[in-house]
Amino acid sequence: MEEDKIDLTLDEVRTALETGNVLDAIAALIRLHPADRAEAFSDLDDKDQAVLLPRLDIPVMADLLEELEDDEAADVAEVLPTERLADVLDEMEPDEAADVLGDLPPQRVAEALAEMEDANEVIPLLGYPDETAGGLMTTSFIALRPQTTALQAISFLREVSPEEETPYYLNVIDRDRRLVGIVGLRELVIAEPDTRVETFMDPNVIHVSAETDQEEVARLMVRYDLAALPVVDPDGVLMGVITYDDLMDVLEDEATEDIYRLANVSDPDLSIDSPISLSVRRRLPWLYLNALTAFFASWVISQFESIIAQVAVLAVFLSVVAGLGGNSATQSLAIIVRAIALGELEMDEAWRTILKEAAIGLLQGIFVGAVAGFGVYLWKGNAVMGLVLGLALLGNMLVAGIIGTLVPVGLKALRLDPALASSVLVTAVTDSVGFALFLTLAVIFLPHLR
Amino acid sequence: MEEDKIDLTLDEVRTALETGNVLDAIAALIRLHPADRAEAFSDLDDKDQAVLLPRLDIPVMADLLEELEDDEAADVAEVLPTERLADVLDEMEPDEAADVLGDLPPQRVAEALAEMEDANEVIPLLGYPDETAGGLMTTSFIALRPQTTALQAISFLREVSPEEETPYYLNVIDRDRRLVGIVGLRELVIAEPDTRVETFMDPNVIHVSAETDQEEVARLMVRYDLAALPVVDPDGVLMGVITYDDLMDVLEDEATEDIYRLANVSDPDLSIDSPISLSVRRRLPWLYLNALTAFFASWVISQFESIIAQVAVLAVFLSVVAGLGGNSATQSLAIIVRAIALGELEMDEAWRTILKEAAIGLLQGIFVGAVAGFGVYLWKGNAVMGLVLGLALLGNMLVAGIIGTLVPVGLKALRLDPALASSVLVTAVTDSVGFALFLTLAVIFLPHLR
Numbered sequence: 013m014e015e016d017k018i019d020l021t022l023d024e025v026r027t028a029l030e031t032g033n034v035l036d037a038i039a040a041l042i043r044l045h046p047a048d049r050a051e052a053f054s055d056l057d058d059k060d061q062a063v064l065l066p067r068l069d070i071p072v073m074a075d076l077l078e079e080l081e082d083d084e085a086a087d088v089a090e091v092l093p094t095e096r097l098a099d100v101l102d103e104m105e106p107d108e109a110a111d112v113l114g115d116l117p118p119q120r121v122a123e124a125l126a127e128m129e130d131a132n133e134v135i136p137l138l139g140y141p142d143e144t145a146g147g148l149m150t151t152s153f154i155a156l157r158p159q160t161t162a163l164q165a166i167s168f169l170r171e172v173s174p175e176e177e178t179p180y181y182l183n184v185i186d187r188d189r190r191l192v193g194i195v196g197l198r199e200l201v202i203a204e205p206d207t208r209v210e211t212f213m214d215p216n217v218i219h220v221s222a223e224t225d226q227e228e229v230a231r232l233m234v235r236y237d238l239a240a241l242p243v244v245d246p247d248g249v250l251m252g253v254i255t256y257d258d259l260m261d262v263l264e265d266e267a268t269e270d271i272y273r274l275a276n277v278s279d280p281d282l283s284i285d286s287p288i289s290l291s292v293r294r295r296l297p298w299l300y301l302n303a304l305t306a307f308f309a310s311w312v313i314s315q316f317e318s319i320i321a322q323v324a325v326l327a328v329f330l331s332v333v334a335g336l337g338g339n340s341a342t343q344s345l346a347i348i349v350r351a352i353a354l355g356e357l358e359m360d361e362a363w364r365t366i367l368k369e370a371a372i373g374l375l376q377g378i379f380v381g382a383v384a385g386f387g388v389y390l391w392k393g394n395a396v397m398g399l400v401l402g403l404a405l406l407g408n409m410l411v412a413g414i415i416g417t418l419v420p421v422g423l424k425a426l427r428l429d430p431a432l433a434s435s436v437l438v439t440a441v442t443d444s445v446g447f448a449l450f451l452t453l454a455v456i457f458l459p460h461l462r
Numbered sequence: 463m464e465e466d467k468i469d470l471t472l473d474e475v476r477t478a479l480e481t482g483n484v485l486d487a488i489a490a491l492i493r494l495h496p497a498d499r500a501e502a503f504s505d506l507d508d509k510d511q512a513v514l515l516p517r518l519d520i521p522v523m524a525d526l527l528e529e530l531e532d533d534e535a536a537d538v539a540e541v542l543p544t545e546r547l548a549d550v551l552d553e554m555e556p557d558e559a560a561d562v563l564g565d566l567p568p569q570r571v572a573e574a575l576a577e578m579e580d581a582n583e584v585i586p587l588l589g590y591p592d593e594t595a596g597g598l599m600t601t602s603f604i605a606l607r608p609q610t611t612a613l614q615a616i617s618f619l620r621e622v623s624p625e626e627e628t629p630y631y632l633n634v635i636d637r638d639r640r641l642v643g644i645v646g647l648r649e650l651v652i653a654e655p656d657t658r659v660e661t662f663m664d665p666n667v668i669h670v671s672a673e674t675d676q677e678e679v680a681r682l683m684v685r686y687d688l689a690a691l692p693v694v695d696p697d698g699v700l701m702g703v704i705t706y707d708d709l710m711d712v713l714e715d716e717a718t719e720d721i722y723r724l725a726n727v728s729d730p731d732l733s734i735d736s737p738i739s740l741s742v743r744r745r746l747p748w749l750y751l752n753a754l755t756a757f758f759a760s761w762v763i764s765q766f767e768s769i770i771a772q773v774a775v776l777a778v779f780l781s782v783v784a785g786l787g788g789n790s791a792t793q794s795l796a797i798i799v800r801a802i803a804l805g806e807l808e809m810d811e812a813w814r815t816i817l818k819e820a821a822i823g824l825l826q827g828i829f830v831g832a833v834a835g836f837g838v839y840l841w842k843g844n845a846v847m848g849l850v851l852g853l854a855l856l857g858n859m860l861v862a863g864i865i866g867t868l869v870p871v872g873l874k875a876l877r878l879d880p881a882l883a884s885s886v887l888v889t890a891v892t893d894s895v896g897f898a899l900f901l902t903l904a905v906i907f908l909p910h911l912r
Contacts, residue, residue, distance in 0.1 A: 014685075015808055045668075047685050170652045180630045180648065180689070197647050198630065202620045218495075234714060235464075235497050237707040239630070239689070256706050257687040260713065264684060267717030268800050271724065275796030276789060284801045284815050292825045295793050299830050302789045306782040307837065313778045320774040327770045327777035328763045331893060332756040334781055339726060339752045339886075343745050346725030350718050351734045358465055365734050375742045380749050387757065436789075443781060 017044065018052045025052070029060050034067050042072065050079030065091065074103035077112055082281075086115035094120075098127030101134065107150040107258070110137035136251070145229050146222030148262065149243045149252030155185045158192060158210035162203040165195075181240040183250055184213045190248040191217055194240075219244050222251060229254060230262045231355050270353055273431035274346065276302065298436065305440035309334070312444045316451040323461050325392065326454050329401050332384065333450045337408035337442035340376055344369045344416030345438055349431045352424050359425060366417045373413020377406035396460035404450035408442060415441045467494065468502045475502070479510050484517050492522065500529030515541065524553035527562055532731075536565035544570075548577030551584065557600040557708070560587035586701070595679050596672030598712065599693045599702030605635045608642060608660035612653040615645075631690035633700055634663045640698040641667055644690075669694050672701060679704060680712045681805050720803055723881035724796065726752065748886065755890035759784070762894045766901040773911050775842065776904050779851050782834065783900045787858035787892035790826055794819045794866030795888055799881045802874050809875060816867045823863020827856035846910035854900035858892060865891045 021040050028037035041049050041064070053061065053076060065088065068076065073092075077085045077100060089097055089112050101109040101124060113121050113134065121138075125131045133151045140146025154172065156165050165182070182200065184193035193213030203212050219242045220229060233241050233256070241254045269280040276298040282291055313320075313330065320326050348365065351357040357365060385402025389395050419437050420430035454461060471490050478487035491499050491514070503511065503526060515538065518526065523542075527535045527550060539547055539562050551559040551574060563571045563584065571588075575581045583601045590596025604622065606615050615632070632650065634643035643663030653662050669692045670679060683691050683706070691704045719730040726748040732741055763770075763780065770776050798815065801807040807815060835852025839845050869887050870880035904911060 045666075045686060047687075166651055169648075197651065198619075201616055201647065201651060216495075234710045236495060237497075237710070239706065256689065256710075259710070260684045260687070260706075263710065263713040263717070264804065267713070267720070268804075270717070271721055271796050271800055274721065275724065275792045277793050277796055282797060284797060284807055284818070288818060288821050288825070291822050292829075295790075295822070296826055296829055298793075299786060299790060299826055300833065302786060303782070303830060303834050303837075306785045307834075307841075309785075310778045310782050313781070314775070317774045317778065320777045321771065324767045324771035324774070324777075325764070327774075327780065328760045328767065330777065331763070331781060331784060331897070332753070332760050334785075335756045335759075335889070335893065336749060336752060340745075340749060342725045343727050343748070346721050346727055347732060347734060350721055354714065354718075357734055368734070368738060371738050372741050372745070375738070376746055376749055379742070379746055380753060383750065384753050384757075387753075391757075439785070443785065447781070 014045075014048050018048050018055070021048075021052050022055055025056065026060065029063060034063060037064060038067055046075040046079050050076055054080060054084050061088075062091075070096075070099050070103050073100040078104055078108045082111065082115055085112050089116055090120070094123045095127055097124050098129075102128050102130050105150050106130070106133040106137060106152050107148060107252075109134050110147075111142060113138060114142065140222055143226045144222065145220045145224040145226070145241075145243045145254060146252075148226060148229060148254045148258045149222070150255065151252045153183060153250075153253045155183045155189075155250060156195065156209050158184055158186070158208065158213065160209045161206050162200055162209070162212075163205035165200055165209060166205075181253070183242055183253065184209055185250050188247075189250055191219060191242055191244050191250040193217060194242065217242060220254075221246070226262045227266055227353070230259060230266055233259050234263070235355070266353065269429075270349060270431050273429060273433075274342075274349060274435055276433070276436060278432070298433075301433070302436050305436055306443070308440065309443035309447055312447045313451070316447075316455070319451065319455055319458065323454065323458070325397070326451065326461075329388065329397075330447060330450065333401065333404045333408055333446040334443045336380060336384070336405055337412045337446045338439040340373060340380075340409045341412035341416035341438045341442045342435060344373070344413050345420060345434055348417050348420045349434065352420060352430045357421075359421070362417075362421045366414060366421070369413040369417040370410060371413070373409045373411070373416075374406070376413075377409030380409065381405035394461065396457050400450065400453045400457055400461070404446065404453055407449045408446040411445045412438075412442050464495075464498050468498050468505070471498075471502050472505055475506065476510065479513060484513060487514060488517055496525040496529050500526055504530060504534050511538075512541070520546075520549050520553050523550040528554055528558045532561065532565055535562050539566055540570070544573045545577055547574050548579075552578050552580050555600050556580065556583040556587060556602050557598060557702075559584045560597070561592060563588060564592065590672055593676045594672065595670045595674040595676070595691075595693045595704060596702075598676060598679060598704045598708045599672070600705065601702045603633060603700075603703045605633045605639075605700060606645065606659050608634055608636070608658065608663065610659045611656050612650055612659070612662075613655035615650055615659060616655075631703070633692055633703065634659055635700050638697075639700055641669060641692055641694050641700045643667060644692065646689075667692060670704075671696070676712045677716055677803070680709060680716055683709050684713070685805070716803065719879075720799060720881050723879060723883075724792075724799060724885055726883070726886060728882070748883075751883070752886050755886055756893070758890065759893035759897055762897045763901070766897075766905070769901065769905055769908065773904065773908070775847070776901065776911075779838065779847075780897060780900065783851065783854045783858055783896040784893045786830060786834070786855055787862045787896045788889040790823060790830075790859045791862035791866035791888045791892045792885060794823070794863050795870060795884055798867050798870045799884065802870060802880045807871075809871070812867075812871045816864060816871070819863040819867040820860060821863070823859045823861070823866075824856070826863075827859030830859065831855035844911065846907050850900065850903045850907055850911070854896065854903055857899045858896040861895045862888075862892050 021044055024040040025037040044052060136151060180197045182195045183191060184195060186192050193215045194217045195209055195213045199212050218236055222243055239256045242250055243252045245251055272280055277295060279294040282294055381402035384405055385398035388401050389398035415438050419434050424430040471494055474490040475487040494502060586601060630647045632645045633641060634645060636642050643665045644667045645659055645663045649662050668686055672693050689706045692700055693702045695701055722730055727745060729744040732744055831852035834855055835848035838851050839848035865888050869884050874880040
C-alpha cells in the first residue's frame with residue numbers, strides 16, 4: 013500500500029533533514045510517484061517544507077503544484093520568488109497553472125504572468141470558473157488540418173512532442189480554426205501512411221461550450237465513453253480540450269458534492285483534514301435551518317398538548333411516525349437526486365416518477381404500518397392505539413414518497429441544485445405531517461385510547 | 463440535447479414500423495450514437511423490439527448489448543438464436559461479453575460458448591464477480607517484447623488492428639508473459655523508429671490482482687491518473703487490462719452505492735425505472751430495521767411516561783433534540799464515509815478523527831443549544847425548560863460527532879461497507895441518547911418545569 017511507502021519516505025526525509033542532508037531528503041521524495049510525493053510533502057511541517065522548496069527543481073515543483081490540493085498549492089505558490097513561480101507555471105499544464113493563479117492575489121497573478129513565457133496559453137483560461145468546461149480545458153492541444161497525411165501527422169507529432177504533451181486524441185480544424193473532426197492516435201498509427209486525415213477522422217465530434225457546467229461535461233464524457241471533449245466558441249472555433257484525467261477528478265467532486273448536500277454539508281471542500289473552526293462555520297448554518305424546521309414541527313405537537321397530557325403514551329410513538337416517514341422520504345430523495353445527476357430523469361415525465369414514488373410510499377406504508385401497528389397492540393395491549401399508529405404511518409409514508417420526489421424535482425425546475433437543502437425540507441414535511449396525522453387520529457379515537 | 467434527438471428518432475422508428483418499413487426504422491436508429499441508440503431501443507415496446515432484433519446486423523447488436531443496462535442486455539441475449547448470440551459475443555469486447563454471459567442461465571452460457579470463436583478470451587473472465595478487477599478487465603490486449611523497436615511495434619499494430627481494439631497503453635511482457643513495463647501509444651509514436659521499447663517503457667507499472675475490489679481499482683486509477691491498469695496473477699503474469707472507460711462506470715456506480723447506502727437503499731441497481739414491486743422489496747427491509755430501532759427509542763421515552771403526563775410540553779421538544787442530533791451525526795457520517803471511500807482516512811489515525819468530530823459536535827452543541835434554549839425560553843417563558851433543552855442538545859451533539867465517526871470507522875475495521883446501515887445505527891443512538899438525556903434532565907429540574 014502506498015500509505016506505508018509514504019510513511020517510510022517521510023521517516024527518511026525527516027532523518028535526512030535533521031542531519032542537514034537536504035539532497036538526501038529530496039532524493040527520497042523523488043522516488044515516490046508525484047501523487048504520493050505531494051501527499052508526503054503536505055504531511056511535512058512548515059519548517060521542513062520551507063527548507064525543501066528552494067531546492068526542488070522546476071519539473072518537480074510543477075508536479076507538486078499540480079498534485080497538491082488547491083489551497084496547499086496556493087500556499088506554496090505564495091512563498092515562491094516570482095521568477096521561479098513563472099518558470100514552474102510555464103512547465104505546468106495551462107489548465108492547472110490557471111487553477112493555481114486563480115487562488116493567488118491579483119497583484120501576484122499580474123507579476124507572475126509578466127514573467128511567464130507561455131502566459132498567452134494561460135490568460136484565456138483565467139476568466140472561467142473552476143467548475144465549468146472553460147475552467148477544466150487545457151489550451152495546449154495539437155490540431156491537424158484535414159489534408160494532412162497520416163505520415164505527415166506522425167512526423168509533426170515527433171517534432172512538437174518535447175514541447176507539448178501529445179494527447180491521445182487529435183483535433184482536426186479548418187483554416188478558420190473551426191473544429192471539423194477528431195482523430196484518435198490509434199487510428200493515426202494504423203492508417204496507411206499516405207491517406208489524408210479527413211478520410212479517417214470522425215466528423216461527428218461531441219463538443220461543449222466554455223460555459224458548460226462540469227456536471228454536464230462529466231455526464232457527456234461518461235455517456236459516450238470519451239477520452240477527450242473539445243470546447244468550442246459560438247462560431248465553432250476550437251478553444252481547448254478537456255481530457256479524461258480532469259474528468260476523473262470531476263466525477264469524484266460531483267459525487268462528494270451530492271453526498272454532502274444530502275447530508276446537509278454545503279461545502280464540498282470540507283474533509284476530515286479541514287480545521288475545526290472552518291468545519292463548524294460551514295456546518296452550523298444547516299443545523300440552524302434544521303432547528304427552525306424542527307421548532308415548526310414541535311409547534312404542530314404543541315397544538316395537541318392537552319391530549320398528550322391526557323394520554324402520555326402518545327408521546328412515546330411520535331418519534332416512530334416521524335422517523336419512519338423521514339427514512340422513507342430519504343430513500344426516495346436519494347434515488348431521485350441520483351437520477352437527476354446521471355441525467356436519467358426527464359423533467360417532462362417527472363409526474364410519472366412522482367406517482368410511482370407515491371405508490372411505493374403507499375405500499376411501504378401498508379407493510380410497515382401493519383407490522384408497527386400490530387407491534388404496538390402487543391406492547392401496549394391497545395388495538396386502537398395500534399390502528400392509530402398504523403394509519404399515521406401509512407399516510408406519512410405516502411406523503412414521504414411524494415415530497416421526497418417533489419422537492420428535488422422542484423429545485424431542479426428552479427435551476428437549483430436538487431440535493432441542496434432537500435433533506436431538511438423533506439424531513440420538515442414528514443415530521444410535521446407525521447405529528448399532525450398521528451395526533452389528529454388520536455383525537456378522533458380518544459375515547460378508545462384512555 | 464440528446465433527449466430530443468432520441469425522441470425524434472423514436473417517432474420516426476414507430477411510424478416506420480407501423481407501415482411495415484423495418485429497414486427505415488433501422489436506418490433511423492443507426493444514425494444515433496450507440497449510447498443513445500441503446501436508450502431509444504429500450505424505450506420501444508416489446509413488440510417493436512421483437513420486430514427489429516432479427517434484422518440488426520452483428521456489429522450493431524454488439525454495440526447494443528454493450529450499451530444496454532445489464533438486465534435489459536440479458537433479456538435481449540435470452541431471445542437471440544444461439545448461433546447469432548455467439549457471433550454477437552465474438553464481436554463484443556471480452557469483458558462486456560463475459561458480463562452478458564454472467565446474467566444468462568448456465569445451459570445457455572454453455573451453448574453460446576460452444577458456438578463462439580473467441581470463447582478462450584471470455585472463459586477466463588467468467589469466474590470473477592462483476593465488481594472485481596477480474597470482472598472489469600479485458601483479456602483482449604496487445605503486448606510487446608522489450609527488444610522490439612518502435613518501428614516494429616507500429617507495423618505490428620497496423621497488422622493486428624482490424625482484429626483487436628488497440629488500446630492507448632501497450633503492455634511489455636517477458637518470455638514468461640510476466641509484465642515488465644508499459645508504453646503509451648504517444649511515447650511509441652514520438653520515439654525514434656529504431657529505439658527499443660525497453661529504453662522508453664515505464665518499468666514501474668502500477669498493477670492489481672484479479673481479486674482487487676473495483677473501489678480500490680478506481681482509487682488507484684484516479685490517484686495516479688491512469689488510463690489503463692494491468693491485472694497480473696501472483697507470479698506477475700499479465701492477465702488483462704482495465705481501461706478508463708470501464709473506470710468511469712465504476713466511479714459512477716461507487717458514488718451511487720455510497721449515496722444509496724447512506725439513505726438506506728441497499729441495492730445500487732435500483733433506479734427510477736425499477737418496477738415498483740422490486741423497489742418496495744429492496745427498500746422495505748431497511749424500514750423494518752429502522753422501525754426496530756425507532757421502537758427502541760420509544761421504549762426509552764416510555765420509561766419517562768409519568769413525567770410527560772405531568773409536564774406534557776416535554777413531548778413537544780423531544781423531536782427537536784433527536785432531530786438535531788441526528789442531523790449533526792449525519793454530517794459527520796457523510797464526511798467520514800467519503801474520506802474512507804477516497805482513501806483519505808488512515809485507520810491507525812482514526813482516533814484523531816474521532817476526537818476532532820467530537821470537538822466539532824461539542825462546539826455545534828454549544829451554539830445550537832444556546833440559540834434553541836433561548837428560543838424555548840422566549841416561546842414558553844420558562845428559562846429552566848430552555849436550559850434543559852440546551853444542555854440536552856449539547857450532550858446529544860457531542861455524542862453525534864463521536865457516533866457519526868465511530869460507526870463507519872468500526873464497520874470499515876470489520877471489513878464491512880462503512881456506508882451500510884450507518885445512518886440507521888447512528889440515528890438509533892442519537893435518538894435514544896437524545897430522549898434519555900432530555901428527559902433525565904427534565905426529571906432533575908422537575909420542580910422548576912411545572
